[in-house]
Amino acid sequence: MLAALEVVTTVTVGLMVGVEFSVAFVMNRIFGALPEDADQMARSHGGRMLGALMPFWYIGSVALVAVWAFAGHTHDGFGLVVTAGALLIVSVIMSILLLVPINNQGKNWTPETRPADWKDQMNRWDRYHYARVTVIVAAFTLLVTALV
Numbered sequence: 750m751l752a753a754l755e756v757v758t759t760v761t762v763g764l765m766v767g768v769e770f771s772v773a774f775v776m777n778r779i780f781g782a783l784p785e786d787a788d789q790m791a792r793s794h795g796g797r798m799l800g801a802l803m804p805f806w807y808i809g810s811v812a813l814v815a816v817w818a819f820a821g822h823t824h825d826g827f828g829l830v831v832t833a834g835a836l837l838i839v840s841v842i843m844s845i846l847l848l849v850p851i852n853n854q855g856k857n858w859t860p861e862t863r864p865a866d867w868k869d870q871m872n873r874w875d876r877y878h879y880a881r882v883t884v885i886v887a888a889f890t891l892l893v894t895a896l897v
Contacts, residue, residue: 826895
């Protein structure tokens with residue numbers, strides 16, 4: 750049963766990393782190549798769509814890692830799993846304090862209502878997101894290492 754939990758947890762976190770990596774290094778670059786109105790509208794739509802999904806994914810990932818740590822506390826890799834869980838908690842805190850406030854504003858913008866500094870705000874969100882991606886990639890790496 751523990752082996753199944755380890756695999757489900759690792760796959761769940763890995764998929765989350767893939768989505769966030771794609772946002773950072775693929776989607777936002779595609780959006781940035783679009784005309785200004787389309788760029789902003791794509792980011793707003795993405796903010797609404799992923800903003801509704803990602804809280805469950807992040808919290809679910811933390812919960813799965815916590816269950817893994819509890820169930821596997823006597824197994825090899827326990828310290829790696831706990832450290833991965835701590836990093837995922839850091840990513841949730843980063844999200845709440847840094848990224849969500851910007852996202853909550855940006856997801857409601859239209860070409861007519863966006864502020865003059867909307868690109869600066871999106872660039873700040875991108876920088877915070879790069880840092881968060883680094884944190885969750887590290888957590889994922891620890892989980893994979895704990896498996897082997």
